[in-house]
Amino acid sequence: xxxxxxxxxxxxxxxxxxxxxxxxxxxxxxxxxxxxxxxxxxxxxxxxxxxxxxxxxxxxxxxxxxxxxxxxxxxxxxxxxxxxxxxxxxxxxxxxxxxxxxxxxxxxxxxxxxxxxxxxxxxxxxxxxxxxxxxxxxxxxxxxxxxxxxxxxxxxxxxxxxxxxxxxxxxxxxxxxxxxxxxxxxxxxxxxxxxxxxxxxxxxxxxxxxxxxxxxxxxxxxxxxxxxxxxxxxxxxxxxxxxxxxxxxxxxxxxxxxxxxxxxxxxxxxxxxxxxxxxxxxxxxxxxxxxxxxxxxxxxxxxxxxxxxxxxxxxxxxxxxxxxxxxxxxxxxxxxxxxxxxxxxxxxxxxxxxxxxxxxxxxxxxxxxxxxxxxxxxxxxxxxxxxxxxxxxxxxxxxxxxxxxxxxxxxxxxxxxxxxxxxxxxxxxxxxxxxxxxxxxxxxxxxxxxxxxxxxxxxxxxxxxxxxxxxxxxxxxxxxxxxxxxxxxxxxxxxxxxxxxxxxxxxxxxxxxxxxxxxxxxxxxxxxxxxxxxxxxxxxxxxxxxxxxxxxxxxxxxxxxxxxxxxxxxxxxxxxxxxxxxxxxxxxxxxxxxxxxxxxxxxxxxxxxxxxxxxxxxxxxxxxxxxxxxxxxxxxxxxxxxxxxxxxxxxxxxxxxxxxxxxxxxxxxxxxxxxxxxxxxxxxxxxxxxxxxxxxxxxxxxxxxxxxxxxxxxxxxxxxxxxxxxx
Amino acid sequence: xxxxxxxxxxxxxxxxxxxxxxxxxxxxxxxxxxxxxxxxxxxxxxxxxxxxxxxxxxxxxxxxxxxxxxxxxxxxxxxxxxxxxxxxxxxxxxxxxxxxxxxxxxxxxxxxxxxxxxxxxxxxxxxxxxxxxxxxxxxxxxxxxxxxxxxx
Numbered sequence: 001x002x003x004x005x006x007x008x009x010x011x012x013x014x015x016x017x018x019x020x021x022x023x024x025x026x027x028x029x030x031x032x033x034x035x036x037x038x039x040x041x042x043x044x045x046x047x048x049x050x051x052x053x054x055x056x057x058x059x060x061x062x063x064x065x066x067x068x069x070x071x072x073x074x075x076x077x078x079x080x081x082x083x084x085x086x087x088x089x090x091x092x093x094x095x096x097x098x099x100x101x102x103x104x105x106x107x108x109x110x111x112x113x114x115x116x117x118x119x120x121x122x123x124x125x126x127x128x129x130x131x132x133x134x135x136x137x138x139x140x141x142x143x144x145x146x147x148x149x150x151x152x153x154x155x156x157x158x159x160x161x162x163x164x165x166x167x168x169x170x171x172x173x174x175x176x177x178x179x180x181x182x183x184x185x186x187x188x189x190x191x192x193x194x195x196x197x198x199x200x201x202x203x204x205x206x207x208x209x210x211x212x213x214x215x216x217x218x219x220x221x222x223x224x225x226x227x228x229x230x231x232x233x234x235x236x237x238x239x240x241x242x243x244x245x246x247x248x249x250x251x252x253x254x255x256x257x258x259x260x261x262x263x264x265x266x267x268x269x270x271x272x273x274x275x276x277x278x279x280x281x282x283x284x285x286x287x288x289x290x291x292x293x294x295x296x297x298x299x300x301x302x303x304x305x306x307x308x309x310x311x312x313x314x315x316x317x318x319x320x321x322x323x324x325x326x327x328x329x330x331x332x333x334x335x336x337x338x339x340x341x342x343x344x345x346x347x348x349x350x351x352x353x354x355x356x357x358x359x360x361x362x363x364x365x366x367x368x369x370x371x372x373x374x375x376x377x378x379x380x381x382x383x384x385x386x387x388x389x390x391x392x393x394x395x396x397x398x399x400x401x402x403x404x405x406x407x408x409x410x411x412x413x414x415x416x417x418x419x420x421x422x423x424x425x426x427x428x429x430x431x432x433x434x435x436x437x438x439x440x441x442x443x444x445x446x447x448x449x450x451x452x453x454x455x456x457x458x459x460x461x462x463x464x465x466x467x468x469x470x471x472x473x474x475x476x477x478x479x480x481x482x483x484x485x486x487x488x489x490x491x492x493x494x495x496x497x498x499x500x501x502x503x504x505x506x507x508x509x510x511x512x513x514x515x516x517x518x519x520x521x522x523x524x525x526x527x528x529x530x531x532x533x534x535x536x537x538x539x540x541x542x543x544x545x546x547x548x549x550x551x552x553x554x555x556x557x558x559x560x561x562x563x564x565x566x567x568x569x570x571x572x573x574x575x576x577x578x579x580x581x582x583x584x585x586x587x588x589x590x591x592x593x594x595x596x597x598x599x600x601x602x603x604x605x606x607x608x609x610x611x612x613x614x615x616x617x618x619x620x621x622x623x624x625x626x627x628x629x630x631x632x633x634x635x636x637x638x639x640x641x642x643x644x645x646x647x648x649x650x651x652x653x654x655x656x657x658x659x660x661x662x663x664x665x666x667x668x669x670x671x672x673x674x675x676x677x678x679x680x681x682x683x684x685x686x687x688x689x690x691x692x693x694x695x696x697x698x699x700x701x702x703x704x705x706x707x708x709x710x711x712x713x714x715x716x717x718x719x720x721x722x723x724x725x726x727x
Numbered sequence: 728x729x730x731x732x733x734x735x736x737x738x739x740x741x742x743x744x745x746x747x748x749x750x751x752x753x754x755x756x757x758x759x760x761x762x763x764x765x766x767x768x769x770x771x772x773x774x775x776x777x778x779x780x781x782x783x784x785x786x787x788x789x790x791x792x793x794x795x796x797x798x799x800x801x802x803x804x805x806x807x808x809x810x811x812x813x814x815x816x817x818x819x820x821x822x823x824x825x826x827x828x829x830x831x832x833x834x835x836x837x838x839x840x841x842x843x844x845x846x847x848x849x850x851x852x853x854x855x856x857x858x859x860x861x862x863x864x865x866x867x868x869x870x871x872x873x874x875x876x877x878x879x
Contacts, residue, residue, distance in 0.1 A: 062822075063822050064820075064823070064858045065821070066821065194818075196815070196818065197818050197820075199823070200814075200815055200818055200819075200823075201815060203820040203823030203826055204811050204814040204815055204819070204820060204823075204830060205760070205801060205802070205804075205811060206759070206760020206761070206800070206801035206802055206827040207760065209759075210762075212759070212762070213759035215757055215759070221754060263754075264742075264746075264750060264754035264755060265750055266742075266743070266746045266747065266750040266754065267743070347857060349762075349764045349772055349822070349824045349825055349855070349857045350763075350764070350822075351763065351764075396822070396823065396824075397822060398762070398764075398822050398823075398824030398825075399822045399857045399858065400822075432763070435764070435765040435766050435767060627818065631818075631821065631860070631863065632821075634859060634862060635821055635858045635859035635860065636859070638858075638859025638861065639857075639858075639859055660765075660767065660769060661764065661765045661767075661769045661855060662769045662770075662855070666855060667859065667861075668853075668855065669849065669852050669853060669855065669861050669864075672859070672861045672862070674862075675862060
């Protein structure tokens with residue numbers, strides 16, 4: 001079982017039953033200098049136990065991105081802990097565990113390390129300072145003469161040492177230092193290197209507990225009956241028949257359907273199949289969704305907003321349009337391109353599930369979930385219980401990719417236990433979806449379309465760039481009444497290239513398809529639109545696609561460096577001598593505080609497409625765990641490859657298809673070519689690692705296909721362009 | 728009612744004939760190392776060995792098992808099995824959800840292909856991984872094959 005969140009006192013010392021004193025709760029980060037939000041008690045993140053063992057409670061979800069180890073290492077590094085004696089727990093909801101960059105406890109936007117780094121490092125450093133102070137008092141030696149290493153304070157002059165275990169009870173009585181120094185990178189022992197991952201031994205022996213693996217005394221299991229359509233009102237029928245099935249104990253109406261409760265999932269899901277649904281009203285099909293997107297793209301008066309790069313004020317749309325129109329009028333050539341991307345499914349391998357138990361005015365929830373704060377607050381609202389009576393716990397997650405930011409399935413589990421008949425009240429229920437339901441009730445990556453027009457000057461340089469993007473707004477989907485902002489999935493991000501006049505605008509399209517955050521969010525569509533345009537422009541002026549990009553990156557050495565390194569790995573200079581039908585393509589794929597470039601080599605023969613190789617270059621500044629960063633980029637590229645080649649969800653009368661795991665744009669084992677990823681370093685700040693590898697794959701492939709003599713692909717997935725993908 | 732051997736232990740299953748072995752393992756016997764991914768035999772997360780062969784336990788109905796059938800799950804592999812150690816040494820898992828199934832598939836694959844070529848691994852391993860750890864899985868299989876070779 002994961003270590004669950006246990007409320008801790010904010011005092012410096014407290015007792016844990018049977019364990020004696022420990023150094024546990026440290027006070028406000030705000031008082032300890034530097035950043036950190038007001039009133040954050042960072043002692044909630046770590047405990048030093050009386051025997052010297054260190055427990056770190058990770059505030060983040062662990063869904064494959066590897067922050068479980070990375071965040072714990074931030075604490076252990078500053079503490080100078082013995083890494084072998086550090087254990088890691090998964091947090092549930094804790095009101096103190098706000099990610100400063102996201103304003104709540106939520107896992108997303110590649111913000112784990114960037115958000116929690118300072119507070120976790122300070123937690124470790126503060127505890128270390130108190131241990132050194134305790135040793136200093138024992139020896140009567142100034143702290144400046146002492147150093148720490150692997151769970152010990154050392155007095156080198158006297159050749160003496162104390163283990164942290166020997167000091168912990170003294171240290172716990174000391175005042176908490178106001179300011180603690182953080183290590184220089186040169187002194188890092190744990191960060192920046194690869195170590196065995198703490199969760200791996202359990203994961204490879206089937207012992208790691210995912211949400212779906214929760215077992216509790218007297219636990220019941222629920223399967224869902226849900227309509228096939230992803231949205232719209234419905235009327236349910238057949239509940240009596242389901243309840244009459246031997247073994248079925250209850251049928252409870254919940255959000256989006258009926259929960260059928262039994263002793264095991266197989267029995268429950270067979271009974272759930274007896275429940276049918278009648279849609280109330282007409283549901284849209286793909287043609288209507290496409291038409292709405294196309295109309296929004298054509299309608300220059302559609303409600304929308306103009307956007308400028310991060311950190312600059314939002315320009316007034318009409319003024320921004322006028323500026324770019326002037327610049328465009330002065331261009332020697334103008335290139336225009338429409339492009340589009342489809343709806344996509346997350347397809348986490350572990351289907352949605354959640355376990356809940358309601359007893360004595362308290363609710364406990366066990367959930368694989370990215371947004372514990374939102375989920376716990378939702379549970380409080382549903383039950384009418386105060387938030388401190390909601391114990392929201394988390395498990396390992398069989399993938400997240402943004403899907404588990406939503407809490408629809410949490411709501412279902414909570415409503416199920418709220419609606420249990422009196423004889424079953426108080427018993428825990430684990431609610432598990434089928435694969436089909438997981439595909440039919442996703443919060444899909446929104447489809448999106450873009451119209452881009454670029455003006456070129458007499459020297460073949462870009463003098464004006466205008467892009468309009470339309471799609472469903474993710475911010476509006478997430479928070480009712482939210483204003484679209486730069487993070488919004490329907491919006492283009494800033495342009496990395498140096499262009500004198502840029503106008504970017506968006507028009508959110510109001511459609512009923514449930515949409516949500518999907519690994520790399522807005523970057524995937526927007527980088528696709530941008531990077532296929534760059535190759536089209538290079539072709540227009542007869543320039544090499546790499547040279548053309550570099551010529552527009554004079555002010556951006558890190559973008560140049562990832563592209564130049566990539567070109568070296570790909571043998572870009574020699575690509576002109578490639579055999580007929582072989583093409584190389586590349587794309588710049590920056591985002592999340594990291595710089596990234598992706599390259600592809602493809603072969604085309606008689607309408608067949610073979611992806612021969614992929615390359616990635618990543619500059620995330622300091623890579624805390626280099627191997628994991630490389631793996632994250634590689635995995636993200638595999639994720640992006642499947643989506644680029646085959647990913648497309650369409651709707652017929654509101655019903656999504658396809659649904660099978662093998663045809664929703666998930667790369668198969670044999671469908672992945674050799675992938676080489678290289679890390680380079682162009683700065684110190686740590687950038688996000690989990691998402692940035694996704695977006696570059698589709699444009700790199702399309703650019704390679706064009707270079708190989710294939711079609712100019714402006715619409716994803718690639719398989720829809722009449723090419724047969726051969727693996 | 729049927730009696731089978733699960734990881735060498737006699738277990739009696741009193742369940743509906745059409746219950747897949749997967750759910751008998753997970754919900755009846757409480758062994759959750761074998762994962763539910765699709766229930767359609769596509770992903771391989773539920774791979775176990777049935778009488779020595781890798782099968783997708785979501786497609787094997789309990790009623791189809793013969794009495795005394797031998798089932799090996801991830802929980803039944805030795806702690807220090809060469810394949811597990813290779814997975815560990817390579818830090819293979821990301822989310823890790825598919826990995827018990829991958830490991831069960833790999834152990835059966837290596838029995839049939841003790842010295843596999845990269846091409847054989849590519850064609851022989853049919854389990855899906857949403858995190859994209861295929862490269863690391865292939866390396867781990869090659870590493871395990873090296874270790875196992877020295878045991879023969």
